[in-house]
Amino acid sequence: MTKMKDSETRLLLGDSESLDLTEPTNSPGTIPSYNATDKVSDILSNDGLINNKKCLSSDIEVTHFQRQVDMPSEKGGLLSCCKIGKEKVKKTILDDVSGIAKAGSLLVIMGASGSGKTTLLNCLTRRNLRLLEVEGTILVNGINIGENISGISGYIQQDDLFIGTLSVREHLWFNAVLRLKDISDVDREGRIEQVLVELLTKPSILFCDEPTSGLDSYTARNVVQSLKNLAEKGHTIICTIHQPSSEVFAMFDELLVMAEGRVAYLGSNKDALKFFSGLGLHCPPNYNPADFLINTLAVVPGHEKKSKETIKLVCNCFQESSYARRVQYLMEEQTSHKDDKFVLEMDDVINGDKGKQDYAASWWVQMKMCFWRCLTNLRRNRKVFPAKFLQLLLTGLLLGSLYWQQPYTVTGSANMNGALFMLMVQGSFNLAYSVVMIPFTIFSVFVYIACSYWMIGLYPAADAFFIAAAALIILCSTAVAYGHFAASLFRDAQLALLMLPFLLGTTLLFSGYLLKEGSASKLFKPIEWISSYRYAYEILFVNQWENVRYIACDYVTTSDSVSQSFNMTTASGILKPDDMCYTTGRALIRSYGYKIGDVNNCFIVLIALLVIVEALGYFALRLKTYRAK
Numbered sequence: 166m167t168k169m170k171d172s173e174t175r176l177l178l179g180d181s182e183s184l185d186l187t188e189p190t191n192s193p194g195t196i197p198s199y200n201a202t203d204k205v206s207d208i209l210s211n212d213g214l215i216n217n218k219k220c221l222s223s224d225i226e227v228t229h230f231q232r233q234v235d236m237p238s239e240k241g242g243l244l245s246c247c248k249i250g251k252e253k254v255k256k257t258i259l260d261d262v263s264g265i266a267k268a269g270s271l272l273v274i275m276g277a278s279g280s281g282k283t284t285l286l287n288c289l290t291r292r293n294l295r296l297l298e299v300e301g302t303i304l305v306n307g308i309n310i311g312e313n314i315s316g317i318s319g320y321i322q323q324d325d326l327f328i329g330t331l332s333v334r335e336h337l338w339f340n341a342v343l344r345l346k347d348i349s350d351v352d353r354e355g356r357i358e359q360v361l362v363e364l365l366t367k368p369s370i371l372f373c374d375e376p377t378s379g380l381d382s383y384t385a386r387n388v389v390q391s392l393k394n395l396a397e398k399g400h401t402i403i404c405t406i407h408q409p410s411s412e413v414f415a416m417f418d419e420l421l422v423m424a425e426g427r428v429a430y431l432g433s434n435k436d437a438l439k440f441f442s443g444l445g446l447h448c449p450p451n452y453n454p455a456d457f458l459i460n461t462l463a464v465v466p467g468h469e470k471k472s473k474e475t476i477k478l479v480c481n482c483f484q485e486s487s488y489a490r491r492v493q494y495l496m497e498e499q500t501s502h503k504d505d506k507f508v509l510e511m512d513d514v515i516n517g518d519k520g521k522q523d524y525a526a527s528w529w530v531q532m533k534m535c536f537w538r539c540l541t542n543l544r545r546n547r548k549v550f551p552a553k554f555l556q557l558l559l560t561g562l563l564l565g566s567l568y569w570q571q572p573y574t575v576t577g578s579a580n581m582n583g584a585l586f587m588l589m590v591q592g593s594f595n596l597a598y599s600v601v602m603i604p605f606t607i608f609s610v611f612v613y614i615a616c617s618y619w620m621i622g623l624y625p626a627a628d629a630f631f632i633a634a635a636a637l638i639i640l641c642s643t644a645v646a647y648g649h650f651a652a653s654l655f656r657d658a659q660l661a662l663l664m665l666p667f668l669l670g671t672t673l674l675f676s677g678y679l680l681k682e683g684s685a686s687k688l689f690k691p692i693e694w695i696s697s698y699r700y701a702y703e704i705l706f707v708n709q710w711e712n713v714r715y716i717a718c719d720y721v722t723t724s725d726s727v728s729q730s731f732n733m734t735t736a737s738g739i740l741k742p743d744d745m746c747y748t749t750g751r752a753l754i755r756s757y758g759y760k761i762g763d764v765n766n767c768f769i770v771l772i773a774l775l776v777i778v779e780a781l782g783y784f785a786l787r788l789k790t791y792r793a794k
Contacts, residue, residue, distance in 0.1 A: 204790055255298070257286050260426045265495050266403050266419060268369075271389075271396045273434075274405040275455065275462040276423035282405040283323075285423065286372050289403075291319045311547060318370035321404075323378055328538065330545040343526045371395065373404035382410045387411050404605050411453045424462035425473065427480040432488045444482055543605070554609055558616060565620025606645065610638045624709050632708045632764075636771070640701040643775045650782035672696040697774045698765040706757065713750030 193269045216257065259281050266272035274282045288299055303310055310317075327336060377385035389409075393416055396402045406413070420437050422430040430440055437458065438448050448457040462479065464472045483489055526534075614634050623629070648666050651661040671692060693699060754761065 190276065209296075234682035257742055258297075259288065260424075260427050262426075262428055263492055263496075264431045265427060265492050266401055268399055268401045269396055269418070270402075270418035271393050271402075272403045272419040273417045273423060274403065274421045274423060275409075275458060276429075277459050277749070278407070279425040279464075280462070281426040282423055283374055283408075284426075286320070286374050286403070290314060290372055291316065292320065313778055314370075316367055318372060319368045319370070321373040321376060323375045328542050330542045335541070339538060341536060343531060369399070370401045371403070373402070375407060376404055377413070379405055379411065382412070385409065386413050386416070388414050393418075393611055406455075408459060408647075409455050411455070414453065414455045422458055422462065424476040424480060425464075427476070428483060429476065429479045430488070431492060432457075440483070440486070441479070444479060446479075447596040479610065537557060555613070557611060562616050562620075567621075568619055604639055605636055610634060610641055613637075624712060626712070629708050629712075633705055636701050636704040636708070636768070639768070639771050639775060640697055643697045643771065643778060646782060648774055650778055650785060653782045653786035656789065673698050681792055697771060700774070702773045703759050704764055704767045704771070707754055707759055707761060710750030711752050714754075716748055716750065716753065717747065723756065 251756075259744060262281075262285060274285060276282050288301070289303070291303075291314060303314055333338070371392075376388050377390065380388065389406075392402050396418070414434070417434040420432065420434040421428065422437070426569065430437055432440070438454055441448070441458070441461065446461055448454055462476055464476075611634055614630075614637055618630055618633065619625070623633070648661075648665055650666060651665045655661040655664065672695065674692075751761065
């Protein structure tokens with residue numbers, strides 16, 4: 166009996182001929198039973214090799230294929246978590262996975278949660294492998310392709326990356342335009358249809374991770390039927406499906422069952438239950454075969470030891486079965502036959518003629534298409550922008566009503582400074598949570614400040630109003646840039662939304678209103694330097710008080726007791742209430758540590774921060790994209 170070597174693991178994809186993988190039985194119409202005392206060789210004594218059939222189409226081989234990850238060691242007792250550089254152990258996620266998929270057939274990978282289905286797809290497509298050790302070689306028709314597999318295959322992941330407001334036709338048109346080189350508009354329109362056909366007919370190998378996730382049984386059946394139709398046209402389709410209905414399960418051509426990172430079964434879908442019945446694991450009548458397979462190979466809480474023994478037994482029996490020997494035979498058969506035409510095509514992919522450049526269109530075309538997509542999404546998402554606009558409008562009216570027509574007195578100036586702070590904070594925080602285009606941002610800020618600026622009674626000059634509006638627009642754009650940066654930095658959108666207030670709130674503390682400039686510890690100086698709120702508030706503050714010639718001192722009162730309560734003792738004697746009042750706007754500016762001529766410098770720094778934060782978001786996105794490959 167031939168046994169597969171533990172050190173050799175291969176996965177072949179693509180075979181133009183259908184092979185009979187039916188498990189031989191002891192006698193016609195009977196299935197061998199299994200007892201724990203029986204030897205595997207006795208159970209599967211009638212195993213034999215398949216007929217010599219030649220594979221004609223593209224194949225993918227994966228040799229010495231394993232995946233490991235470093236895990237913290239459980240040794241060290243209660244205080245081991247406090248050790249620096251503690252010992253790590255390697256956990257095997259995929260263990261000697263072997264298999265074959267044939268062109269013209271639909272191969273489905275099944276298994277319980279954590280069995281390694283998605284991990285296997287990631288390894289085959291060379292994605293999401295950061296910080297993991299992967300052993301194995303990917304061969305396509307005997308050619309070592311490695312990470313270049315993306316040039317001839319497609320990967321449909323679980324996460325939905327489409328914009329819901331765009332139609333399927335528009336999504337295809339968007340991708341088609343990006344794949345066209347920099348040609349004239351007339352030629353481009355003429356070739357879009359050609360590219361659309363190519364998008365629908367390529368790639369020849371398609372990986373799908375949970376394509377039926379979240380769908381009802383009817384829609385799931387339609388999706389699987391579409392994949393099956395593609396397979397019948399010569400494509401190689403490999404997908405993971407967690408728990409299909411019995412009707413969907415019957416549509417599979419080939420089935421790969423995973424358990425604890427190992428192969429528990431690979432062969433014809435119709436013969437899966439026969440194999441498990443031969444091991445004494447019978448599917449009840451009128452029971453969903455998919456549920457039976459998953460429940461059989463699942464690690465049941467409270468019965469982990471027994472479950473893992475069952476998984477180990479099934480996987481070991483499969484390695485000794487005719488199914489494993491047939492896979493081994495097909496791998497050797499495929500490796501010995503190479504398609505010369507395919508060799509030339511693979512040379513183009515490996516040498517970079519194909520697959521390396523994600524988009525053939527120029528940067529300007531990409532920019533124009535992204536602008537069209539954002540504008541279309543904003544125009545069709547009719548609830549978001551009106552709601553955000555109404556929120557800003559009501560916030561501006563509320564702020565203006567709260568600080569209605571403040572007088573130019575000491576008390577009024579303090580209220581105005583608070584109003585300037587709230588004017589700055591509310592606008593930036595509201596706009597930071599919705600990424601809108603620049604024209605709409607400018608329009609929203611103008612409506613917001615127009616409602617509150619004159620109601621509060623801020624300095625009544627047109628140039629002062631537009632300077633304040635410009636500062637708020639740049640500040641809001643910077644807040645949006647922080648949103649871009651957080652979204653690019655974190656893979657989880659919820660985590661990005663959680664961290665965004667932290668990023669904005671930390672810099673808000675050093676705006677100069679809650680904490681006077683220079684009063685914080687030197688340790689926090691860098692945060693003060695990069696706080697966009699600091700520079701925006703200084704612009705608003707200086708812009709408001711620079712031209713105010715007189716501020717009335719409303720602390721003075723005829724009551725001696727009240728007057729005495731304002732007296733302060735200094736080194737030179739008693740400080741009178743009149744000495745505490747700033748009679749001019751420039752004196753008030755100097756009391757905050759600001760300078761009249763720093764407005765232009767603050768604008769320059771504010772714009773520089775906007776550019777820097779946007780650049781950081783861009784590079785974070787590029788880094789995340791690079792790591793995802």
